[in-house]
Amino acid sequence: MARIGMLTPSSNTILEPVTGKLLSGIAGVTAHFSRIRVTQxxxxxxxxxxxxxxxxxxxxxxxxxxxVDAIVWNGTSGSWLGLDRDRELCRLLREATGMPATTSALAMTAAYEALGAKRIALVTPYTADVNARIAEGYGRAGLTVPLRLASGLSANEAFANVPAEAIAGMIARAAETPGVDAVAVVCTNFGAAGLAADAERRYGVPVLDSVSVTAWQALRLLGIDGRPLAAEWGRIFEIV
Structure with missing residues (x-):
């Protein structure tokens, strides 16, 4: 039995039900949540x-x-505030709890490395300036972002209300961008997790949803094989 502790933005209504459904595919693994105030x-x-x-x-x-057996910041703030900030947070979490720790932004970075992905098409519900800051950070990490798609929203609660059809359209446009190695859906309050595996089969490009990738990395922290989840949640789970 393994318990994954997840720190959750207060206005997020996507990641808890999605993570629970996803982890139900691995016997004996459960997620447990504690919230911090995040609204914008x-x-x-x-x-x-x-x-x-x-x-x-x-x-x-x-x-x-x-x-719990691990602590995870299930938020993508390190994508625009900087990965060093997330690394320091993980150090503090380990020091305070004695447990391994990771974040959504660090998990996405690990996924890019595991896939050998260098050209990333970015999909978010954020505003264009936030996307630009994410792309700048990716550039410092040696990645290129040939396409940035944003819904133009800033209220965190509103991200969850973007229709699945709109998200699927953004993913399709991103996946069809010539030469991309992966599509990155950066946000844990955006309803993309259930779309990723089908999009991968349709377009032949890895689609990395932040909620799913965070769960993938949490399982890896605990040495748990996530491969049974790959068919439903995406090819990243094939990597252990």
């Missing part, structure tokens, strides 16, 4: 302050009461 995604100081370490450490302490 933007590049201003007020938005950045939502992702301070202190509330995350408090929420992680509550998860530790449940004797």
């Amino acid at each position: 995604i933007a590049l201003d100081d007020a938005s950045s302050a939502q992702f301070a370490a202190e509330p995350m450490l408090g929420a992680a302490g509550l998860l530790a009461d449940a004797r």
